[in-house]
Amino acid sequence: MEYFSHTRADKNEYLIDHLRNTGDLASFFALSFGGSEIAEQAGLLHDLGKHTKKFQGVLAGTVHGIDHSAVGAEYYWNKVSYDEEDLIDDPFLAQVICNVIQSHHSDLHGELTDRAIEDYGYMAYPDFDKKVITDNNKENALGSKKELEQIDSYVKDNSLLRVISDETFPETDSMSPEAKMLYERMIYSCLVDADYSSTAAFYDEVDYSTYKKENILNPEELLKKLDEYRAARGYGFSGSGLNGIRNEVYKCCEKAGRELPAGLYTLTAPTGTGKTHALIRFALEQAKKNNQKRIFVVLPYLSIIEQNASEYREIFGEDNCIEQDSQTEIPEEIKLYSDRWDYPIIVTTAVSFFETLCGGQAAKERKLHNTADSVIVFDEAQTLPSFLLDVTMRTLEALTKYFNSTVLLSTATQPDYNQRKNLFDLKAKEIIPDVRGLYEKYGEIRKLDISTNASTPETFEELVECFDINQQLFVFNTTGKALKMFELLKEKYGDDDCFLLSSALCSEHKSDTIKEIKNRISNGMNCYVAATQCIEAGVDLDFPAGMRECAPLPSIIQTAGRINRNGKSVGKFHVFYLDEKNKNGYPGITYRNESYVTRNIIKNMGLDINDNKIITEYYTQIFSGDAEENSDIAEISEAIEELDTHKLYENYKLIEDNDELNVIVPYKPDEFENLHKELSFKNFCISKKEMKAAGNMTVRLYGNRNIREYLDRHCRQLSARSSETGNSIGINWYIVEDVDIYDPKEGLIKEEKEGGFVF
Incomplete structure (x- = not known):
């Protein structure tokens, strides 16, 4: 009997061809982190379940509900555990191979522990006298002992088993739990991408090796394009005022990128200091120095990735930059590059990036392996939620330690990660040599007259009368409060001069509103804006005056960055709080708690947004003791303790999207x-x-x-x-x-x- 893996109208694909092609591609995809032999073995065995009567019936359309993935996992585990074949010395990696094989058409399976071996049925083959249902509610493809013997002969005749040298894989005993789990997801990603790509090559009638042609970075060429773009617009020539600060940040990024090895770094610089160009300069210099293949620019909100990607495309050309997970329609001819993260520069959201980095769904994890050998820069890193911070930072640390990647965390309010009890020994090097000095210079140039009222609640009517200035920004914690202020502003100033920015606007509406606001500000026209925190990242506005409802300190500093942004005069900025009788006056419990911390700090220390002592004190209080913000949620902590990749995937949600x-x-x-x-x-x-x-x-x-x-x-x-x-x-x-x-x-x-x- 001949065994096939796929069929099309005019041709069948032999199973052995698919196994070998998938093994070869998986090996190639894992080259960058030394996982080639592990990934190849998974590829060579992943579809052994198709060497069965039941699965050939699936191809013929006569049988349904068959799980072919379990067979290769069962076969390999029994070979390394019971047949005493000297194939691999590390039982952890043997289990990784079994897990990724069994999971390659579903979600990645769970615990990397001895207990999990029994749970997933690797201990023995099915009882052939009864129907065996696998954990994805399908029938095991393996139907008899005779079939098992035929598979064993098939594997031996085609040399599908590899003896894996311990020199080719990392010392897993010294790896952190997060690093072990990331390593498994990387192998899983290589297998899934190889399987999908090999299958697509058969159906598209192209050679599978075309998927080895990577769309990688040319840092020398792109550095030249960046220099030309900046020179044409006069960037980098002025050494005074805010431009001098921006040039200083840019030069620090250039020097650090050129000199530092791959690793975990931070960039701490005030808002409005030109980080869009500085970050990409660092990334290009790092890629050039460390021979890294691509750059990821990770942003907190979907609404701002299109504008950043648009600027990068203007600088580097359409062929070098793509946004992933944006609302822009992607042409079919380059959609595959986006789906696989196979592009020189990828601009994406934190949600998309981290739910892939810590994910477990086959279709999404396909692209994960392309984060190896990469430079990943995060703008507004302070937006990472505290309830996922430990696992997030430890996984980023593992990415830099085992996968030749560089991670840069950029923000004006850098968290002190070492204050977290589970991150006390995290090593992240700051690339700005004198952060305090930079902020002092910035404060001297961009002056703000800051007033606060942390003791007495204020009313909306009082806030409307606070400043006698024809351009003002009012930022609130919820849409309802922003709307109430908007109505009061219209009563006082008229409908034409007042605007609302909130999540109730669709993205195009919001974009058009921001354009109109910018036009009014630049032309000195009346402009009164009520907004929510949607204005705090990626919105380049410059008001002479504004105010912010008391919120987490990073949010207040972000709003302040929209006041006197270009240092034209002395900006006026007021922080207030309202008499809250409604428990829903904050976006969430954590947000409310962090707002209370900010309010107490303002009472005791005042508010100088350029004083790093205040930011340090804020994170000290946020991360201190046994507070909720000092550790990840229980489900995440349990997943890490149990090395349960599936539980991690199920519970790692930057945004709870159920509702x-x-x-x-x-x-x-x-x-x-x-x-x-x-x-x-x-x-x-x-x-x-x-x-x-x-x-x-x-x-x-x-x-x-x-x-x-x-x-x-x-x-x-x-x-x-x-x-x-x-x-x-x-x-x-x-x-x-x-x-x-x-x-x-x-x-x-x-x-x-x-x-x-x-x-």
Whole structure:
């Protein structure tokens, strides 16, 4: 009997060809971190379950619900454990090979412990006298002892088992739990990418080796382009004022990138000091020095990656930069590069990056191995949540230690990671030689008259009257409070001069509003803006005056960075707090607790945003003792203790998306109407391509039962086609039916009352 791995109308692919091609690709993908022999062995055995009668029936369309992945894992574990074959000396790595084989069509399996071996059935082959259901609710492909003997002969005849030298893999006994788990995910990534790529090559009728042609960085060429871009615009020539500070930061990044080995670093510099160019300079110099293949620029919010990627494309050209996980439609010819992170410069979000780095889903983990041999720079690193900070930092540390990658954490308010009880020995080197001196110079040039009121609550009416200046920014902790201020501003100054920036605006609406605000500021026109914290990152505004509701200290400093940003005069900045009777006055419990810490620091120390002592004191209090913010959530800590990669994947969420709702709104009426008609023709079943295209006119919100009931009254819930059954299934996407619920100034209105809509 001949055994095939895939079929198409005109041709079948022999199983042995697929195994060898996958093994070769997996070995190639793991070259950068010395995992080639491990990854190759996984590739050579991953589809042994297709050498069975049941799976050949799947290809013929006569059998369904068969798990072929378990067979290779069972076979390898029994070979290394019971058949006394001297294949590999490290039982941890043997289990890694079994785990990634069994998981290559599903989620990565769990614990890397002896107990897990029994749980996943590696201890023995199935009982052939009964139907064996694997953990993904499918029937084990292996059906008889005779088939097992045939597989064993097949493996030996084709030399599919490798003796793996202990010189080729790391000393796993000395690796941290996070490093071990990352190593497993890297091997998993190599196998999944190799399997997908080899399969695609068969169906696309191309040679599988085309996937060895990497789209990697040419740092010398891109450094030249960066120099030309900056020279043409006069950057780097002025040595005075804020430009002098920006040049100093840029030169520090250039020098550090050129001289330092791959490692874990921090960049601490004030807001508005030109970090967009400085970060990419550091990354290019590092890539050149350490022979690294690509650069990742990781940003906190989806709304700002497009503008950064746009500037990088302007500097380096379309062929060198791509944004991943953005709302921009990606051309089909380069979509694969985005899906695999195979591009010289990738601009992505922290959510996308970290939920891949600590993930476990086959399709998403495919791209993980391309973070090896890379430079990864994080802007606004202070936004990483405290409840995931230990595992995040330890995993980044492992990435630099075992995978020849460089990580740079950039922020104006650098956390003191060593204050965390589980990060006391983390070594992250600062690349600015004199951070305190830099901030002192910055404070002398960009002057702010700061007032605070940490003792007495203030009212909205008092805040409106605080400054007699025709351009002001008011930032609040919630959308509801920002809306209330917006209404008061309109009463005082008129509708035309007042603006609202919040998550209730779709991204294109928000972008257009920011453009109008910038135009008014630059032309001296009246401009009064009420906003939420969505203004705190990636929004380059320069108001002469502004105020911020008491919040976590980094948020206050970010808002202050939008006041007198270019040092034109003396900016006015006020920090206030409201008389909170509503427990929902903060975005969350952690946010509220950190706001209270900030308020106490202001009471005791005042507020000088350029004094590093205040930032140090803030993180000392945040990370001290047994506070919630001093360790990861219990599920994450348990996953690390148990080396449970699946539990980590299930619980590592930067954003809890279970209650996320996406509402397509009529901001651009013509585009909206066309999409609405298209969807109505398909019974409101939306495709992934249409979701992507609608991204710029979509509002994302987190919904409780009342919000969902409201949307059901004024919107239509959309469905999507199931890839498994072909049936339409209701999803968390809606399209507006009652266009009055989207206001041209306020955005999506989320509640109703008699006589109209309100937030």
